[in-house]
Amino acid sequence: MSEDKLKITINGIETRCERGTTILTAARLAGVKIPTLCHDDRLEPYGGCRLCIVQIKGVNRPLPACTTPVSNNMIITTENETLTRMRKNVLELLLSNHPNDCMRCEKTGECELQDLAYKYDVDGKRFEGEMWNLPIREDNPFITYEPNKCILCGRCVRICNEVVMAGTIDLVGRGFNSMPDTAFRKPRTLENCEFCGQCVSTCPTGALTDRKGRGKGRSYEMKKVKTTCSYCGTGCNFYLNVRNNKVIKVTSAYDAPVNEGNLCIKGRYGYDFIHSPERITTPLIRKDGSFHEATWDEALGLIANKFKELIDKYGPEKVGAFSSARCTNEENYLLAKWVRCAIGSNNVDNCARV
Amino acid sequence: MAEKKKTTKTDKKPKAEMMDPKDLTIRVCVGTGGLAAGSSEVINTFYKELDTQGLKAHIEKKCVNKTGCRGFCAKDVLVDVIIDGNLSTYQFIKPEMVSRIVTEHITNGTPVKEWLVGPDYHVFHDKQTKILLKQCGQIDPEDIEAYIGIGGYEGARKALSLKPFEVIEEVKASGLRGRGGAGFLTGLKWEFCRLSKGDPKYIICNADEGDPGAFMDRAIIEGNPHSVIEGMIIGALAIGCETGYVYIRAEYPLAVERLRMALEQAREKNFLGKNIFGSSINFDIGIKLGAGAFVCGESTALMRSIEGKRGMPRPTPPRSVNKGLWNKPTALNNVETFANIPMIITNGAAWYASYGNENNKGTKVFALTGKVKNTGLIEVPLGISLKEIIYDIGGGVEKNRKLKAVQTGGPSGGCIPASHIDMPVDFDSLTKIGSMMGSGGMVVLDDSTCVVDMAKFFLTFTEDESCGKCPPCRIGTKRMLEILTRITEGKGKEGDMELLVELGIDIAQSSLCGLGQAAPNPVLSTIKYFYEEYDAHIRDGICPANVCKALRQYVVSVELCKMCGKCFRVCPAGAISWQPKKKAAIDKVKCIKCGACFEACPFNSIM
Numbered sequence: 001m002s003e004d005k006l007k008i009t010i011n012g013i014e015t016r017c018e019r020g021t022t023i024l025t026a027a028r029l030a031g032v033k034i035p036t037l038c039h040d041d042r043l044e045p046y047g048g049c050r051l052c053i054v055q056i057k058g059v060n061r062p063l064p065a066c067t068t069p070v071s072n073n074m075i076i077t078t079e080n081e082t083l084t085r086m087r088k089n090v091l092e093l094l095l096s097n098h099p100n101d102c103m104r105c106e107k108t109g110e111c112e113l114q115d116l117a118y119k120y121d122v123d124g125k126r127f128e129g130e131m132w133n134l135p136i137r138e139d140n141p142f143i144t145y146e147p148n149k150c151i152l153c154g155r156c157v158r159i160c161n162e163v164v165m166a167g168t169i170d171l172v173g174r175g176f177n178s179m180p181d182t183a184f185r186k187p188r189t190l191e192n193c194e195f196c197g198q199c200v201s202t203c204p205t206g207a208l209t210d211r212k213g214r215g216k217g218r219s220y221e222m223k224k225v226k227t228t229c230s231y232c233g234t235g236c237n238f239y240l241n242v243r244n245n246k247v248i249k250v251t252s253a254y255d256a257p258v259n260e261g262n263l264c265i266k267g268r269y270g271y272d273f274i275h276s277p278e279r280i281t282t283p284l285i286r287k288d289g290s291f292h293e294a295t296w297d298e299a300l301g302l303i304a305n306k307f308k309e310l311i312d313k314y315g316p317e318k319v320g321a322f323s324s325a326r327c328t329n330e331e332n333y334l335l336a337k338w339v340r341c342a343i344g345s346n347n348v349d350n351c352a353r354v
Numbered sequence: 355m356a357e358k359k360k361t362t363k364t365d366k367k368p369k370a371e372m373m374d375p376k377d378l379t380i381r382v383c384v385g386t387g388g389l390a391a392g393s394s395e396v397i398n399t400f401y402k403e404l405d406t407q408g409l410k411a412h413i414e415k416k417c418v419n420k421t422g423c424r425g426f427c428a429k430d431v432l433v434d435v436i437i438d439g440n441l442s443t444y445q446f447i448k449p450e451m452v453s454r455i456v457t458e459h460i461t462n463g464t465p466v467k468e469w470l471v472g473p474d475y476h477v478f479h480d481k482q483t484k485i486l487l488k489q490c491g492q493i494d495p496e497d498i499e500a501y502i503g504i505g506g507y508e509g510a511r512k513a514l515s516l517k518p519f520e521v522i523e524e525v526k527a528s529g530l531r532g533r534g535g536a537g538f539l540t541g542l543k544w545e546f547c548r549l550s551k552g553d554p555k556y557i558i559c560n561a562d563e564g565d566p567g568a569f570m571d572r573a574i575i576e577g578n579p580h581s582v583i584e585g586m587i588i589g590a591l592a593i594g595c596e597t598g599y600v601y602i603r604a605e606y607p608l609a610v611e612r613l614r615m616a617l618e619q620a621r622e623k624n625f626l627g628k629n630i631f632g633s634s635i636n637f638d639i640g641i642k643l644g645a646g647a648f649v650c651g652e653s654t655a656l657m658r659s660i661e662g663k664r665g666m667p668r669p670t671p672p673r674s675v676n677k678g679l680w681n682k683p684t685a686l687n688n689v690e691t692f693a694n695i696p697m698i699i700t701n702g703a704a705w706y707a708s709y710g711n712e713n714n715k716g717t718k719v720f721a722l723t724g725k726v727k728n729t730g731l732i733e734v735p736l737g738i739s740l741k742e743i744i745y746d747i748g749g750g751v752e753k754n755r756k757l758k759a760v761q762t763g764g765p766s767g768g769c770i771p772a773s774h775i776d777m778p779v780d781f782d783s784l785t786k787i788g789s790m791m792g793s794g795g796m797v798v799l800d801d802s803t804c805v806v807d808m809a810k811f812f813l814t815f816t817e818d819e820s821c822g823k824c825p826p827c828r829i830g831t832k833r834m835l836e837i838l839t840r841i842t843e844g845k846g847k848e849g850d851m852e853l854l855v856e857l858g859i860d861i862a863q864s865s866l867c868g869l870g871q872a873a874p875n876p877v878l879s880t881i882k883y884f885y886e887e888y889d890a891h892i893r894d895g896i897c898p899a900n901v902c903k904a905l906r907q908y909v910v911s912v913e914l915c916k917m918c919g920k921c922f923r924v925c926p927a928g929a930i931s932w933q934p935k936k937k938a939a940i941d942k943v944k945c946i947k948c949g950a951c952f953e954a955c956p957f958n959s960i961m
Contacts, residue, residue: 047669048823050864061863061871067669089860093829127829127857129836152822171664171822174647176832178822 006072011079023065023076024052034078035087035116038153039066040202042260043162049153050090051116054078062086088120094151095124097131097176098205105149107206110219113151130176139187142195142211142269147179150207156180156199163262168193197268201252201261212269213241213249226253231266233325233332233352234258238267247274311343320347378409378417378460381434383491385423385576386569386608391430392448399449403456422577424491425731426478429471435459445471474749478728481746483709483717486693487733490577495612498619501580507625509696513588514633518548521592525695527703529715534560534651534688535763535792536868537714537781540695543685546675547593550683555595558679558686559586559639560656561602561609564648565764566815568795570719571689573731575602575609578693579616583639585692587625588699590637593685598637601656603644613641648819652867653678653686655821666821667867688793690719711737714780718791724761724798725752736780740770743779744798755800759883763792765812766872768879769805788879790872804901805880805887810838816873827870830861834877842902846892851881906947910938914959921951921960 005016008026015030022045027034038049045067053062057075062083065076077083095117102108117124137145152171157180160168168188172181180199182192200208222241229236237256241249250268252261273279283299284291294302310319321339323332336348382388382397400418404410424432429445435455436442442465444455451469459465493500501507513521526541547555559582563571575582586598602610617639620626628636642660649655650665657679659665678684694716698706707715714736720743723729727749734743740760744750751757757772762779768789770777777783781791799808817831834857837850858874858881865871881888890896897905910921915937922932929944930951940951940960952960 047866050824050826050866053864064669064866069671086860086864089830089857090825090864093825093833096833097829127833129833151825152828154823171666173822175818175820175822176828178828 006070006074008070008072008074008076010076017070019069021070023054023063023068023070023074026070027054027065027076027078032078034065035119036066037112037116037151037204038155040155040159041254042202042262043155043158046154046158049151051087053083053086055080055083084120087116088122089126091117091120091122092124092126095122096127096129098124098151099131099148100124105206106144106209106214107149108218111206112204132179137187138211140189140193140195140211142197142265143188143193143200144209144211144214146207146209148207149205150179151205152178152180153204154180155202155204156208159198159202164194164196164198166194166196169199195265195269196263197265198262201263201268210249210269216248217241217243222248224251228328229263229267230326231270233327233329233350235328236263236267238263240271247271307343316344317347319343319345320349321345323348323350325350325352377436377438378412378415379434379436380418381421381436381492382418383422383424383430383432384420384495385427385490385573386606387423387427388430388432389608391427393431395449396431396433396447396452399452400456403453404460407456407461409456409460420494420496421492422490422495423573423731424479424577425482425487425573425733426475426728427731428729429475432471435465437463443471443475444469445475474728477749478730478732478747481742482733483735484733485697485709485717486574486581486690487577487719487731489581490573493578495577495579496615498580498616498623501578505700506580506696507584507623509699510584510587510591510625511631513591513699514631514635518592518594519545521588521699522548524703525592525698528698528706529703529710529713530691530694530698530706531714531781532688533690533694533718533793535766535790537791540687540691543675543687544589544592546673547683547685550676552676552681552683554597555593555682556679556684557586557589557593557595557598558656558660558684559598559600559689559692560651560653560686561600561606561613561689562644562651562656563603563606563689563793564651564819565766565793565795566812567723567797568721568764568793570721570731570794572606572609574689574693574719575606576612579609579612580620581693581696582613582689583616583620583626585687585695586639587630587637588695589685589687589692591635593683595685596636596638598639599642599660599679600639601642601644601650601660603646605646610641610643617641647821648815649821649867649869652869655867656686657684664821666823667869669866690794709735711735711778711780713782718779718794720779720794720796722748722796722798724796725755725800725803726750726798727752734779737778739776740779741775743796744775748798751798751800753800755802758799758801758803759805759880761789761797761799761808761812761876762795763790763872763875764795765815766790766868766875767792767795768875769799769808769883770879771883773883788882789875802899802901804842804897804899805884806838806842806891806897807899807901809876809880810835810842812876813838813873816869820869820873824864824866824870826861826865827867827873830857830865831870831873833857834861834874838877841888841891842897842904844891844895844902844904846888848892850892851885851888854878855881903947903949906949907942908940908945908947908949908952908960910940911959911961912937914957916957916959918956920954920956924950924954926950 007016010027010030010032013030017026024034034052036052038046047064047067052065054065055062055077132148134147157169160166169180169182171178200210222243224239225242226239236259237253239251239253240247254261282293285294321335323335339345339348382393384393397418404413431447433444433447455466522541522545530540531537561571626638630637644650647665650659652667653674655665655667674684710716717733717735719733722732732747759769759771761769770789784791813835817835820827822828837854858878861874862871887898890898900906919932921938922930927944927946929941930938932938
């Protein structure tokens, strides 16, 4: 197999990689980091932001690492004076039409543009000129859109069309005035948007943010608790962002084996119940026609006794269990095991079966 | 009056019968230029006049032929009258002039001398080498029989008798390079597409001619649409595909109409459709109308547009010949390229290669515009010098002013200074000098043109037409334009030129597609050759060509002023002081630099 592998040299390091690998992936495997703003592993390579440009020996212009496949004996340089100058100029240009208000920006601390401006020491003051001055759009309960912060990497548009296939947004307008927006620039409603927040999850800047979490804490103030979504049996993972023992928002876990960072509206925005005052937090036992709070020991003891009575009276095969699609696979497995082993019945079912 | 007219007519009737020419053909140009000048009304009037003057027999023979553009639109409506093989060409014909032509020329046999074209018309045509445009202006573009009559579709028939690789070899041997601007070898492209794995394959004709001032492709489709269709059929046979598309801009309604008509006629003849020419091969062509985006002339953006997506380019590789339309192998060529193909197959590669120079074979059509005496569409062999084009065909600079530069390749091209006028016009030489062939626009600039202003004009276009995908093009061209604008407004700063050059080079190097990569060309080439002119704008606050409004300075020449007071009367700002028998003077503070006094002065005393 290793004969099929291509030999390439990145920044003087010789390495081998599979045919069809892009330079960006090959570099990552070789431990070389190439800056990029429009790349997301969940999306098709785009080649739009022009930050991942690299020089290839024998090619007269720099090519984007994210879309260019490696070829045998390719000699690649990812950083040199010219490339740095070009990257700096691209960043200068992006920042020349960007509010640069990092101090009060929701994204500060996890902003890819901010990180690159820091890395390349760019302040955005080189090119003066017209800047967008568009109002913040909060036309829906979940997603805040600050067009002025958009760098047109196209990630939101692509995730909406390639992954979610909802087609809610696309680039509209031309030239300097192009921007991602809904058809006819209408507000986002359930008619045109799924509110999965996938666009928010991929946005590298503060252009798209979770409205519910705005102003409630910086990313570095959050304790990130990885958990499994409680809404369905798919088992998506995500991070609960917790500050002062309160869940502020949900962010993607890109290493999650099931969902690879993708989430739906329930997983990403359906966490209000956690702190709802109406939430039932202890077991309730009905006594004399009304519910009374109880401890888990009391409740489980009661249930166990009832089951025993039933089994004694009618036999174990008369007992069955029906579990919820909102439980994880592991929980469902445990229930089935418990019914079979502890009760001695094969009557197990789940609402997701239909 | 009416009575008198009547008598003349009756007088002439027997004469007309006596002088009735045996063979009469009248050709009227119905290209966009001709139609705009009123050629359809001219045709109607010819029929009416022939009818009233007793020449009905010719009407029945359909003696009035519509033809496509012959290139000299400035002289429209152009009318050819051919009597028994003798050709006379009239220029600037209006419907009211037709009566006299019919009476004096057609019936009496004496051409109306004062309306005939002058020597400049003949110079303009005689110095050209017309092989591609030969038929435009000769045949009726709306009639397939006219095309077949001059040997049309013979190339396709011949190609059907050849093996695909023989067709490809012939095109390769001809040395034909893509006429869309990049100059890639057409035969090689077809070979790559033929060899590429994938099914089905597609062939596309790029008729999204978007350069300001370019109208070559439009003229070919309007004047001889079947040549393009035949070229596409031959291409389809070569690469092995059953579906072709013509991507044509909706702003060319006449071209679209003629193309539709031509496709329909070709289908009726079974040149398109199932089992074309009675063979086992199927091939048909669809039309996709562009919605007015310049960037859709870029091949990958064009394909996305056909797919129904937003027209934005994608990085290559993969090349279109491997993954093009709907990710299938696709050969995309320009209108002019396809129109060249039938001749190559019919007459052979060697015949075609006899035109042009070593690496640039054949002829190229240019749209010659700007400050040149004869403007229009010209066809010349590649490698001809710029001087021959401007002075021989173009008749020299308008008003005999001094030639300053030539802008080739439209907004993607560059400025060639007058000092390089002897250079050959071909793909390689133009690229070497910092310009490009582009689709073939050629704008002549004289010393009254400000190069900064011109660079600004072209950049305004590209900035507006950027698709927005990559920052160097989207924001970079915007910032360059802002810098240029401030220079033309007299607010240029030290270091602006250096900034323009740095930004220009980076945009050219790091943009995604050809639009962005070529956008800085007009600026970079003008800075290279006209550094002093930029410098005068920035440092001295002067526009040497006196074009940039904010930098204009009007003064009255004391020697030339005849004290007429015209300037005083037209000045809207009250900036001119004048009294009868006193010389005028301009108050620089009050002057708004509108130029009204400059226009009004009959003695050129304001400068």
